[in-house]
Amino acid sequence: MxxxxxxxxxxxxxxxxxxxxxxxxxxxxxxxxxxxxxxxxxxxxxxxxxxxxxxxxxxxxxxxxxxxxxxxxxxxxxxxxxxxxxxxxxxxxxxxxxxxxxxxxxxxxxxYGGPEGQDWFIVSDLGCSVGGAAGASGHEEGVVLGVGGASTTLAGLTVRTPVGSALDVGTGSGIQALHAAQHATRVTATDLNPRALGFTRLTLALSGAPAADLREGSLFAPVGEETYDLIVSNPPFVISPGARLTYRDGGMGGDDLCRTLVQQTGDHLNAGGYAHFLANWQHVEGEEWQDRLRSWVPRGCDAWIVQREVQDVTQYAELWLRDSGDHRSDPAAYAARYDAWLDEFEARGTKAVGFGWISLRKSGAAEPSIVIEEWPHSVEQPLGESVRAHFERQDYLRARDDAALLADHFVLASEVVQEQVGLPGAEDPEHVVLRQNRGMRRATKVDTVGAGFAGVCDGSLSAGRILDAIARLMGEDPVLLRDRTPRSIRLLVEEGFLEPATGVGAGSGTGTAGGTEPGAAG
Structure with missing residues (x-):
C-alpha cells in the first residue's frame, strides 16, 4: 500500500x-x-x-x-x-x-461497469482494491480504499430518479458521487480525508463524468445548512476502541457516528428527498435493537431499515483485526488489540453488532412509516426501484382507511408465484406460499382466503367484491370476512405482493443502479 x-x-x-x-x-x-x-x-x-x-x-x-x-x-x-x-x-x-x-x-x-454500460474507472490507493476481500491490510491513516462489496451494495440501493442536487458524505474514492452524477444536476462530495477528495476528482475525471463540488470536513459540517434531494453515505461505521484508521473508524464512541449521521440527515433533505446509508449498530443488553434504530429516525422522515447480518463481539473484532492486517502482527500486540475491543464492548454492554441498510424519505407525514426488519436472505440487486416502490406504497396505505382499501382494485405483482406445500398425494396443501422472484425475494404464507384473493386480483374487481365472492364460495358471513381481511391485504401491499391497479407503488424490483467490477461482492 x-x-x-x-x-x-x-x-x-x-x-x-x-x-x-x-x-x-x-x-x-x-x-x-x-x-x-x-x-x-x-x-x-x-x-x-x-x-x-x-x-x-x-x-x-x-x-x-x-x-x-x-x-x-x-x-x-x-x-x-x-x-x-x-x-x-x-x-x-x-x-x-x-x-x-x-x-x-x-x-x-x-x-467499473456503469448501470447503462458506461465504462468507468475507480481510482484509489495501491493495495486497497485487489479483490476487495482483504481490506486495507495496513495502518496508514490517510489511505483511500477502492470499490468493494459495500460500495456496490449502496449504489444498488439508491433510488435513481432525476434530482437537482445530491450529496455524497464521506465520498472516499468517489463511486457514489460517480453514480449520482448520472442523474443529479449538481453533486457535492465531502470527506474528512483531503486525499479522498483528490481521488474522487480523479475517479470522476477518468470516467468522463462532470466534476463535483468537493468539500473537506466531517459529516454535514462542510455544507452548513444546505439541503439536497438525495443524500448517500458509506460512512466509516466500524465500532472500535479508538479511531486508528480514518477509512473505517469514525472517531466517535460505539455507533454514535452512524446515529449522528442519520439523525442530522433530516435537516438536509428536501421534501420528497431520499437518503441511503450503510451502517453498523450495537445490540445492547436490555434493549431491543429495533428500538435503538427507531430512535435514530429524524422527524418528518419515513424509514426502511434492514438488518442484513449480526455478529457476536468476538466475530466482529476478528473481522476488523484481519481487515487491518493486525492478525499478521506480533502475537502479543494482536492479543492486546483483541482484548481492547472486548473491553470496549463490555463497557458498553454490547453483546453483538448488526450491519445493514438505512433508507429515509422526507415525507413530512404526521405519522411517519418506520419499517425495521431483519432480512439475511438473498436479494436481487439493484434494489433502488424496490426502495422507491416501498415508500410509495407507504404513502398509499397511509392515505386509506379500511373502507377505502376495500373499494380499491389490486393486481398481483408480476414476479409473484404461488407454491403449495404439503405431503405428496394429499388432497389439499398444508399451506400456500406466495413468493417473489425479484427484488427482496420475499415469501409469505397465506390462508385459503389470502390465496384465493391474490389469485383473482387482476384489477377488474374491487377488493370488497372479491371478498364477497369468496364468502359465498366458502359459506362465510361476508361482513365478518370484510372486517378481518383488510389487515392481511395491507401486509400484502406493504411487502409488494399486491399492487394498486392505479400503479401507485408498482415497482418491479428492476433498476439502473448497479455496477460491475472485478472483486466486488454483491
Missing part, C-alpha cells in the same frame, strides 16, 4: 482514451482473464490473473500495471499509454533507469 502524492487530473481525457482503446474495461478484463481468474480476484488471489497477462498486448500491460500493480517494461507501457503524460501527471513513475527501465503505477485504477 502507498499513500504517495495524488496524480494530477490534467490529462485525464487522453488517459481515458488510451484505456478504452486497449479495452481496459470490465468486459475486456473478463474476456482476457477468463471467468476463473476474474473470480479469483474477488478472493484477493492474483496468480491466475498474472498467468493470463503474460502476453505483451496493451490490455495485458494495463492489467499488470494498474490492477495487479506490477512493474512493466517501459516500452510496453509506451505502447499502452501516452507515457509522457502519465509520468508528468504522476499516474506512473520510473522504476529503473534509462529507456530500458520499467515503470510502476502510483495508484490503483480499476475498471
Amino acid at each position: 502507498s499513500t504517495t502524492s495524488i496524480p494530477a487530473p490534467d490529462h485525464s481525457p487522453r488517459l481515458r482514451a488510451a484505456l478504452l482503446a486497449a479495452d481496459f474495461t470490465a468486459d475486456g478484463l473478463l474476456e482476457l482473464l477468463g471467468a476463473p481468474a476474474y473470480a479469483a480476484l474477488a478472493r484477493s488471489e492474483t496468480v491466475p490473473a498474472l498467468r493470463a497477462t503474460r502476453g505483451d498486448t496493451p490490455l495485458a500491460t494495463l492489467v499488470r500495471l494498474f490492477l495487479l500493480q506490477r512493474p512493466v517494461p517501459r516500452e510496453r507501457a509506451e505502447a499502452a499509454l501516452p507515457l509522457d503524460v502519465a509520468l508528468a501527471d504522476g499516474w506512473v513513475v520510473a522504476d529503473g533507469t534509462g529507456d530500458s527501465g520499467a515503470v510502476r503505477a502510483t495508484v490503483d485504477v480499476r475498471p
Whole structure:
C-alpha cells in the first residue's frame, strides 16, 4: 500500500482514451482473464490473473500495471499509454533507469461497469482494491480504499430518479458521487480525508463524468445548512476502541457516528428527498435493537431499515483485526488489540453488532412509516426501484382507511408465484406460499382466503367484491370476512405482493443502479 502524492487530473481525457482503446474495461478484463481468474480476484488471489497477462498486448500491460500493480517494461507501457503524460501527471513513475527501465503505477485504477454500460474507472490507493476481500491490510491513516462489496451494495440501493442536487458524505474514492452524477444536476462530495477528495476528482475525471463540488470536513459540517434531494453515505461505521484508521473508524464512541449521521440527515433533505446509508449498530443488553434504530429516525422522515447480518463481539473484532492486517502482527500486540475491543464492548454492554441498510424519505407525514426488519436472505440487486416502490406504497396505505382499501382494485405483482406445500398425494396443501422472484425475494404464507384473493386480483374487481365472492364460495358471513381481511391485504401491499391497479407503488424490483467490477461482492 502507498499513500504517495495524488496524480494530477490534467490529462485525464487522453488517459481515458488510451484505456478504452486497449479495452481496459470490465468486459475486456473478463474476456482476457477468463471467468476463473476474474473470480479469483474477488478472493484477493492474483496468480491466475498474472498467468493470463503474460502476453505483451496493451490490455495485458494495463492489467499488470494498474490492477495487479506490477512493474512493466517501459516500452510496453509506451505502447499502452501516452507515457509522457502519465509520468508528468504522476499516474506512473520510473522504476529503473534509462529507456530500458520499467515503470510502476502510483495508484490503483480499476475498471467499473456503469448501470447503462458506461465504462468507468475507480481510482484509489495501491493495495486497497485487489479483490476487495482483504481490506486495507495496513495502518496508514490517510489511505483511500477502492470499490468493494459495500460500495456496490449502496449504489444498488439508491433510488435513481432525476434530482437537482445530491450529496455524497464521506465520498472516499468517489463511486457514489460517480453514480449520482448520472442523474443529479449538481453533486457535492465531502470527506474528512483531503486525499479522498483528490481521488474522487480523479475517479470522476477518468470516467468522463462532470466534476463535483468537493468539500473537506466531517459529516454535514462542510455544507452548513444546505439541503439536497438525495443524500448517500458509506460512512466509516466500524465500532472500535479508538479511531486508528480514518477509512473505517469514525472517531466517535460505539455507533454514535452512524446515529449522528442519520439523525442530522433530516435537516438536509428536501421534501420528497431520499437518503441511503450503510451502517453498523450495537445490540445492547436490555434493549431491543429495533428500538435503538427507531430512535435514530429524524422527524418528518419515513424509514426502511434492514438488518442484513449480526455478529457476536468476538466475530466482529476478528473481522476488523484481519481487515487491518493486525492478525499478521506480533502475537502479543494482536492479543492486546483483541482484548481492547472486548473491553470496549463490555463497557458498553454490547453483546453483538448488526450491519445493514438505512433508507429515509422526507415525507413530512404526521405519522411517519418506520419499517425495521431483519432480512439475511438473498436479494436481487439493484434494489433502488424496490426502495422507491416501498415508500410509495407507504404513502398509499397511509392515505386509506379500511373502507377505502376495500373499494380499491389490486393486481398481483408480476414476479409473484404461488407454491403449495404439503405431503405428496394429499388432497389439499398444508399451506400456500406466495413468493417473489425479484427484488427482496420475499415469501409469505397465506390462508385459503389470502390465496384465493391474490389469485383473482387482476384489477377488474374491487377488493370488497372479491371478498364477497369468496364468502359465498366458502359459506362465510361476508361482513365478518370484510372486517378481518383488510389487515392481511395491507401486509400484502406493504411487502409488494399486491399492487394498486392505479400503479401507485408498482415497482418491479428492476433498476439502473448497479455496477460491475472485478472483486466486488454483491
